[in-house]
Amino acid sequence: MMKKKNRPADKIQDLQYFGEFGGVNPSIADSTTFTYLAGKTMHDVFEGNREGCYLYSRHTNPSTSYLGQAIAEMEETEGSILTSSGMAAITTTILELCNSGDEIISSQTIYGGSFAFMQNYLPKYNIETHFVDTTNIDEIKNKINKKTKLIYCETMSNPLLEVSDIRSISKLAKAHNIKLIVDNTFTPMIFTPKELGADIIIHSLTKFINGTSDTVGGIICSDEEFISSLIDVNSGSAMLLGPVMDSMRAASILKNLRTLHIRMKKHSENAKYLSEKFFSDGISVIYPGLKNHPQNDLMLQQMNKEFGFGGMLVIDMKTKEAANLLMEEMQAINLGYLAVSLGFYKTLFSAPSHSTSSEIPENERKNIGLSDGLVRISIGLDNDIERTYKLMKKCIKKVNSF
Ligand SMILES: *Cc1c(COP(=O)(O)O)cnc(C)c1O
DSSP states (O other): OOOOSSSHHHHHHOOOOOOOOOOOSSOOOOOOOOSSSSSHHHHHHHTTOOOOEEEEEEEHHHHHHHHHHHHHHHHHHHHHESOOOOOOOOHHHHHHHHOOEEEEESSSOOOOHHIIHHHHHHGGGEEEEEEEOSSSSSHHHHHHHHHHHEEEEEEEEEHHHHOOOOOHHHHHHHHOOEEEEEEOOOOOBBBBBBTOOEEEEEETTTTTTTTTOOOOOOEEEEEEHHHHTTTTTTTTHHHOOOOOOOOHHHHHHHHHHTHHHHHHHHHHHHHHHHHHHHHHTTTEEOOTTTTSTTHHHHHHHHHHGGGOOOSSEEEOOSSSSHHHHHHHHHHTTTTTTTOOOOOOOSSSEEGGGTTTTTSSHHHHHHTOOOOOOOOEEEEEOOOOOOOOHHHHHHHHHHTTTT
16 A cells, blocks of 8 residues: 555645746736627626636636635545635535425534524525534434435544544445535545545635634535535525635645645644643543544544644543633733634633533533533644643642642
């Protein structure tokens, strides 16, 4: 077997995009509409008979195409559609696939907004979601029936950092002709879900991929057939709901994408260092790179190892008060910011049970092990991680001594 290389990064490195004057960055297509020399050509484009022609920027735009192609290369899919947010990517995909009366099987530990959409919004259209523990394949199997349209999970769940067995889930999905949608937001480059059998891969670009916490964005990556259906002028969800990304933003995200491989390695290296130190100190820490993590072996089998186990780690402070105190202490000495979101150069921390996962009802949170004392930490690109460790440990000790 060929040795697995640094593939997702190589694919981006290999792209050659020149600007119209030979600029090393492609020119930004700052136009909503594009001129035609002949009426017939425009008609042909509307009929979908001409590749490579731009018509109107809600359909496609050269700048969004560049970014879309680059991320599709990274994810090894035939195509992609950029959206204005991660939620837009998720909702557009699900609305494209599901009709009234259909059913969804979803992981129970997903992003709060995704949970709320399936639990509270989709019933309006008579679409029902079964939330299960997707790390247990039998739970998925038990919910499959003739109405099941799709299975939904995250490569690494938010906020508990459980790792999905994409390979096994995709086998099950394929056997029943069900689409598997995977949200890869926490682990770009680390996982290539397509290679593991996923049909549709979604990212919130807002997080690691953009990495500068200045832009909200999303993407849907899939095969040509699904992407075409999304942008069908008569019936496509992306075309008709119109959740498009602006060309200026697409151009700036493309520039950040080029350093994603370096950033992911550093985020992972720092998070692994801290988690191992905390673990040996007896601090309650969740990190998929630790041997005691329930899916550590599984992750090793499915990941692109060069990029590590990701930049997210979770510390369980047991109570809400201790969690809040720890975050305030850490912010006070400039270890990072008490803020939601992830993938920034600076460490970001929040307590998921009363922020990003607060959409999940309290009894549900208890069921899935989402305790009130969890602090979710997106580890930054700190150069001196040993110094960070010492300061962070001091904060934890201080809070625990109260
Ligand atoms: C942030 C996030 C989303 C939503 O993305 P937005 O860009 O905020 O709309 C979806 N899934 C995961 C895993 C996320 O972390």
